Amino acid sequence: MIKEYIWHDKPCLELNTPLGKIQISLWGGQLLQWLPENANPVFWLSKVPPQPGKPIRGGIPVCWPWFGGKEGYESHGWARTSLWTLEHSDDQSVTLSLSGSLKHLPENSRFEIQQRFIVTDTLTQILSFKHEHSTPILFQTALHSYFSVSHPGKVQIKGLEDKAYKDKLANYAVKRTPHSIDANLPWDATISNTEGWQLDDSGLNRRIECQTNNADTTVLWHPSDQTTQAMPDIHPGGNSEYLCLETANLEDTPVPPGQLVTVTHTISITSL
Numbered sequence: 001m002i003k004e005y006i007w008h009d010k011p012c013l014e015l016n017t018p019l020g021k022i023q024i025s026l027w028g029g030q031l032l033q034w035l036p037e038n039a040n041p042v043f044w045l046s047k048v049p050p051q052p053g054k055p056i057r058g059g060i061p062v063c064w065p066w067f068g069g070k071e072g073y074e075s076h077g078w079a080r081t082s083l084w085t086l087e088h089s090d091d092q093s094v095t096l097s098l099s100g101s102l103k104h105l106p107e108n109s110r111f112e113i114q115q116r117f118i119v120t121d122t123l124t125q126i127l128s129f130k131h132e133h134s135t136p137i138l139f140q141t142a143l144h145s146y147f148s149v150s151h152p153g154k155v156q157i158k159g160l161e162d163k164a165y166k167d168k169l170a171n172y173a174v175k176r177t178p179h180s181i182d183a184n185l186p187w188d189a190t191i192s193n194t195e196g197w198q199l200d201d202s203g204l205n206r207r208i209e210c211q212t213n214n215a216d217t218t219v220l221w222h223p224s225d226q227t228t229q230a231m232p233d234i235h236p237g238g239n240s241e242y243l244c245l246e247t248a249n250l251e252d253t254p255v256p257p258g259q260l261v262t263v264t265h266t267i268s269i270t271s272l
């Protein structure tokens with residue numbers, strides 16, 4: 001059953017199913033929360049109300065059509081600061097859409113994006129897009145998930161060990177992830193050749209597992225306390241409540257007009 005509500009002036013949707021519920025903001029087309037039946041909230045959401053026109057800090061912001069900074073444009077693209085439309089809902093899924101023009105390109109070419117969230121005993125998020133530009137163009141996508149954790153020092157990340165990554169905190173030096181990733185350290189790592197991961201949280205006694213499709217990069221982001229102090233949209237103490245593990249497609253293959261690109265992840269929860 002879908003219900004509409006307002007959260008900090010943002011139009012939102014709540015889908016209730018026998019297996020759990022999800023909350024989504026149309027601003028940003030952003031999943032705010034997944035509450036599996038009889039389980040703790042899976043995502044972290046800042047207690048600082050979002051500022052008008054700014055992205056929401058928490059849940060799963062969508063980074064598109066680029067990831068990171070781009071001179072003269074908003075960080076991580078405009079999908080997370082656009083108002084999406086509800087296309088369809090049924091007993092277990094919600095579909096949103098966003099269309100417009102690729103404003104960073106000289107031609108006034110159109111794009112269309114759809115996101116589908118499917119709630120069963122898992123949560124699947126499927127993002128697909130296409131464009132009508134006259135030539136192939138580059139896109140980057142990240143489902144920038146903020147997972148709620150008891151403390152970054154109490155989690156063990158599996159599936160991302162011994163992989164090549166670019167370290168943004170060291171001028172994008174190429175390194176290899178260690179056999180045991182200390183998530184309590186500051187991280188801003190773009191890890192290549194990933195298909196998913198597990199996050200074992202001894203404080204919450206739960207495992208979060210993620211499997212990805214057409215997204216072979218995982219971004220691990222955990223800012224230092226010092227960096228966080230300069231981020232007014234994170235509440236005091238909030239930095240030790242989440243870990244970002246982002247499902248990303250940072251492909252450098254241009255996408256031809258009309259071709260549908262689909263990026264998917266499925267998240268599941270089990271007790272340890």
Ligand SMILES: O=P(O)(O)OC[C@H]1O[C@H](O)[C@H](O)[C@@H](O)[C@@H]1O
Pocket residue numbers: 055068075076168188189219220221244246
């Ligand atoms: O503050 P934001 O624009 O939401 O970006 C938050 C973070 O997103 C990603 O994880 C990037 O790798 C980080 O470098 C960035 O700081």
